[in-house]
Amino acid sequence: xxxxxxxxxxxxxxxxxxxxxxxxxxxxxxxxxxxxxxxxxxxxxxxxxxxxxxxxxxxxxxxxxxxxxxxxxxxxxxxxxxxxxxxxxx
Numbered sequence: 001x002x003x004x005x006x007x008x009x010x011x012x013x014x015x016x017x018x019x020x021x022x023x024x025x026x027x028x029x030x031x032x033x034x035x036x037x038x039x040x041x042x043x044x045x046x047x048x049x050x051x052x053x054x055x056x057x058x059x060x061x062x063x064x065x066x067x068x069x070x071x072x073x074x075x076x077x078x079x080x081x082x083x084x085x086x087x088x089x090x
Contacts, residue, residue: 036077046084053078 001009003025011021032050035042042050057073081089 044082046082048079048081048085051078051080052076 007018007022007025010016010025011018014021014024016024032042036050036052039052041052052075055074055076058071060069060071061067062069
């Protein structure tokens with residue numbers, strides 16, 4: 001599902017215009033992004049939790065040359081599904 005298809009679905013389920021639904025979806029995504037940038041978790045009970053995970057520095061291998069290289073530590077976004085979402089997907 002693309003973002004536009006998602007916006008169309010939100011518009012049809014909520015009765016909002018497509019523009020208002022698009023603005024709402026953008027606002028939600030921006031708010032989640034801003035919270036993660038600030039180091040805060042975002043939890044929707046039953047749906048899931050967005051958080052930031054820390055990846056330690058590690059050694060990788062270039063598959064073409066076999067050369068070993070070091071990969072720097074980084075922060076990555078993480079999503080853990082909630083119990084209601086897990087049950088709905090089964």
